Amino acid sequence: MTELTCLAICWRMERGDGVAVGLTGHDRDLVVDGLVHRAAPGMVPSAVVRSEGLEADTMEVAGALTSAAVGEDDLLAGRWDGARVAVFAVDWRDGSGRVDLGAGTIGAVETKAGGFTAELLGASAALDRAVVEETSPECRAELGDARCRVAMAGRRRFARVLGVEGAVVTLDAVEPVTNGYGGGRLRWFGGANGGMIAAVAVSRGTTVTLRAEPAFAVEPGTLVEVAEGCDKSIATCAARFGNAANFRGEPFLPGVDLLTRYPGA
CATH class of the missing domain: 2.40.10.170 (Thrombin, subunit H)
Structure with a gap:
């Protein structure tokens, strides 16, 4: 047991292009799990709220914009959209005693007055999505994904x-x-x-x-x-890709306009 609290808040952020950035609220750089977490005293987390229910776990991180870590141009360009973030506390003396505080992806980002605020969406935020898909005349799969199955190696x-x-x-x-x-x-x-x-x-x-x-x-x-790419029509799927068997749409299902039809219309 120590007489002083030696905890430092750290953020590990991984962009979609594979770049990983580590930041800490401590006044000097820390090495955690082989990644150097640069000192960024301006980084301030909101209150971390965790629950056992089905409500989505969210928190916010505010900080100063710096060209070496998180730049305004990169934020506005969308480099950080959907980036994976882990927030944790460690003992700043030796990087031990890690306590995970939250993890998720970056949601809404706002920039103002030389700083930024990023919303972190926890894993339970996925529960807000629709459970089942709606019918559509166009294919709902993405070309080359597990449902489409078109080989993209030569495309x-x-x-x-x-x-x-x-x-x-x-x-x-x-x-x-x-x-x-x-x-x-x-x-x-x-x-x-x-x-x-x-x-x-x-x-x-x-x-x-x-x-x-x-x-x-x-x-x-x-x-x-x-x-x-694909225009997601059954005609293109069958003629160009020969993949009509995996088409994920309902091109021949009557639309809602069927309900408005009447004799003589």
């Missing part, structure tokens, strides 16, 4: 960026079929956007139109990976 290609104008990206490779990348994804492998994924709206020849402009400037020659 992803690397290319170089020749130029960018707004949301239109010109590549040095031609799409495999008409609008082959429409509904697909473009992953940046270099430059300021490295590690980020952009949704493709439509493609034509050597150009792909993204659903949103790149967050940062793009230099010619940047390496990207483009993955084919």
